[in-house]
Amino acid sequence: MLSSTMKAACSAAVAATATLVLGLSIFAAPAAAITDVDILNFALNLEYLEGSFYSYAVFGHGLESELLGGGPPVIGGQKGHLTGDVANYANEVAIDEINHVKFLRTALGDAAVPIPAIDIGPAFEAAANAALNTTLDPPFNPYANNLFFLHGAFIFEDVGVTAYQGAAPLIESRDYLSAAAGILAVEAYHASLVRTLLFKEAFTVVLPYGVMVKDIVQAISDLRGAVGGGKDQGIIRGVNSANIVPTDDNSITFARTPAEVLAIVTLNASKNQGGFFPMGLNGNIK
Numbered sequence: 001m002l003s004s005t006m007k008a009a010c011s012a013a014v015a016a017t018a019t020l021v022l023g024l025s026i027f028a029a030p031a032a033a034i035t036d037v038d039i040l041n042f043a044l045n046l047e048y049l050e051g052s053f054y055s056y057a058v059f060g061h062g063l064e065s066e067l068l069g070g071g072p073p074v075i076g077g078q079k080g081h082l083t084g085d086v087a088n089y090a091n092e093v094a095i096d097e098i099n100h101v102k103f104l105r106t107a108l109g110d111a112a113v114p115i116p117a118i119d120i121g122p123a124f125e126a127a128a129n130a131a132l133n134t135t136l137d138p139p140f141n142p143y144a145n146n147l148f149f150l151h152g153a154f155i156f157e158d159v160g161v162t163a164y165q166g167a168a169p170l171i172e173s174r175d176y177l178s179a180a181a182g183i184l185a186v187e188a189y190h191a192s193l194v195r196t197l198l199f200k201e202a203f204t205v206v207l208p209y210g211v212m213v214k215d216i217v218q219a220i221s222d223l224r225g226a227v228g229g230g231k232d233q234g235i236i237r238g239v240n241s242a243n244i245v246p247t248d249d250n251s252i253t254f255a256r257t258p259a260e261v262l263a264i265v266t267l268n269a270s271k272n273q274g275g276f277f278p279m280g281l282n283g284n285i286k
């Protein structure tokens with residue numbers, strides 16, 4: 001008995017040691033392999049996506065050619081039918097996102113990856129269809145009006161917040177970490193703007209689809225959560241209380257790993273090639 005107990009304890013200890021060693025080596029390998037350049041380029045891919053979407057929605061064209069690094073033009077962009085305050089807010093957000101692209105490209109210098117293939121048309125249709133588990137007719141078009149634009153923006157903004165927070169502990173340079181914190185804050189301002197505007201219309205029935213805003217938002221959130229490690233919330237708590245800021249129990253925003261972010265922006269495509277990035281991202285994190 002004793003001997004077999006000791007044997008068991010001993011093999012458990014060996015197993016624990018093996019796990020520890022394995023755990024450490026698993027931890028050490030990617031940490032050593034991922035550089036700040038890789039992380040900034042990962043962020044740059046996401047900013048290319050956001051910058052292109054808002055640039056089209058507000059100005060009717062994609063990013064200026066000197067910001068593309070020789071990559072292809074995006075597909076599916078249109079000038080948005082935006083009016084009033086939403087047009088005003090969208091203009092500010094567009095300028096911020098375009099400036100993020102400029103900032104990251106400048107910080108990276110020659111190491112900046114070019115813009116990858118980006119889909120900001122059919123990918124929105126696919127995302128909306130996947131979220132609502134149906135084929136919307138007419139297809140969802142985020143450029144059609146203020147409300148649809150806000151839904152399109154909602155798909156991205158919370159992802160940006162969780163992506164920057166998830167990347168923070170991987171960044172070695174304090175200067176880059178500080179810049180990333182500043183960008184995260186801007187994404188969070190944008191996200192709360194979009195969520196607040198959607199909350200004001202939460203119980204509006206979106207025509208011609210016949211679904212309330214809060215339910216479309218919840219469906220998008222559920223889809224992001226399903227492929228992106230949970231970590232997502234819609235805009236309503238309980239029956240009709242506001243949930244403008246998605247957080248954990250400590251009221252800290254969620255952090256997503258690059259893999260979780262990739263699953264969302266590629267709409268869970270195999271090899272992370274699909275959705276908003278039909279050919280995948282450029283750089284080492286893809």
Ligand SMILES: *[C@@H]1O[C@H](CO)[C@@H](O)[C@H](O)[C@H]1NC(C)=O
Pocket residue numbers: 133
């Ligand atoms: C999606 O819709 C199909 C039929 O239209 C149904 O069989 C399926 O259960 C639905 N999936 C979810 C997750 O609701």
Ligand SMILES: *[C@@H]1O[C@H](CO)[C@@H](O)[C@H](O)[C@H]1NC(C)=O
Pocket residue numbers: 226227268270
């Ligand atoms: C995402 O893709 C994985 C791997 O192909 C699959 O197992 C999983 O069910 C997918 N998740 C959703 C929500 O579609």
